[in-house]
Amino acid sequence: MTPSLPRRAAIAALACLTVFVTGCHRVPPSGADPESAANAFFATLEQGNPRDAYEGSAFAFQTGQTFDGFLSNAEDLGLIGGQPPKWAGTQLQNSQAILTGTLVTHAGAPLPLTVTMTSEGGVWKLFALKTTSPNGTGELENRFTVVGTGAGFNDVYHQPMPGQTQLDMLVHRTLAKLNDGIQQQDFHAFYDSISQQWKDGRHPAGVVPDPVTPKIFKNHFQGFIDNKIDLAPVALLPPIYDAPPHIDENGYLDLQGHLGELPNRVEFSLQFAYELPAWKLVSISIGIRR
Numbered sequence: 441m442t443p444s445l446p447r448r449a450a451i452a453a454l455a456c457l458t459v460f461v462t463g464c465h466r467v468p469p470s471g472a473d474p475e476s477a478a479n480a481f482f483a484t485l486e487q488g489n490p491r492d493a494y495e496g497s498a499f500a501f502q503t504g505q506t507f508d509g510f511l512s513n514a515e516d517l518g519l520i521g522g523q524p525p526k527w528a529g530t531q532l533q534n535s536q537a538i539l540t541g542t543l544v545t546h547a548g549a550p551l552p553l554t555v556t557m558t559s560e561g562g563v564w565k566l567f568a569l570k571t572t573s574p575n576g577t578g579e580l581e582n583r584f585t586v587v588g589t590g591a592g593f594n595d596v597y598h599q600p601m602p603g604q605t606q607l608d609m610l611v612h613r614t615l616a617k618l619n620d621g622i623q624q625q626d627f628h629a630f631y632d633s634i635s636q637q638w639k640d641g642r643h644p645a646g647v648v649p650d651p652v653t654p655k656i657f658k659n660h661f662q663g664f665i666d667n668k669i670d671l672a673p674v675a676l677l678p679p680i681y682d683a684p685p686h687i688d689e690n691g692y693l694d695l696q697g698h699l700g701e702l703p704n705r706v707e708f709s710l711q712f713a714y715e716l717p718a719w720k721l722v723s724i725s726i727g728i729r730r
């Protein structure tokens with residue numbers, strides 16, 4: 441992955457790195473409606489293919505636990521080799537659907553469950569899975585998350601819009617970390633601050649590029665290093681947003697604007713993905729207009 445750098449006559453030094461990082465490399469179980477997509481997910485488990493089921497789930501479900509964690513819970517619950525659920529009801533809520541039903545585990549025992557499906561890039565995928573607690577209380581619990589608070593806490597697609605102070609802080613922190621990399625000619629610390637999905641080369645849109653690396657960052661910002669660009673004088677100025685900040689259809693927070701005025705104006709285009717517990721950078725384009 442080596443995107444070309446844009447050229448503008450009015451920009452003395454410009455680095456641009458905008459990478460669409462994607463989700464799974466396999467074709468996910470899917471369906472034209474939430475119920476058929478859920479059936480496809482459990483059919484994959486019935487056939488003994490937990491890896492395909494995991495990688496075909498929504499990105500938010502995967503960020504809730506590793507594959508090993510998912511596999512352990514699926515085995516403990518008897519989902520692998522069990523029979524697909526029989527659904528008792530479906531409730532639609534905008535881009536989500538909640539299905540309730542019962543499946544028969546690998547051991548032949550009935551297991552009540554509630555499944556939340558989400559529309560991701562036009563494809564229904566499993567977002568959350570709750571089953572009855574083994575303590576015999578009959579209460580539903582979400583075992584498929586490391587945080588133990590359910591899908592709502594880790595909902596990367598339905599996060600509220602950050603306030604003005606938080607938006608400005610995201611811009612300031614990003615530019616400050618980037619400037620440290622430029623001054624030190626070392627982008628390892630900047631790399632450590634970005635989203636895990638960018639590091640892994642994952643994105644819900646379905647495109648799979650190469651993962652980003654500290655070396656790629658250094659290559660693309662080499663022009664800033666060579667021209668001794670220092671963003672510090674403007675990095676903490678109030679950001680002016682050239683387009684209204686918004687969360688797009690993939691759940692990304694999109695910020696476009698500038699700091700300072702001509703002849704030394706820093707223009708930015710930033711995208712952030714929500715990864716517990718904060719918004720983290722998933723793409724960046726920075727220009728100096730003189």
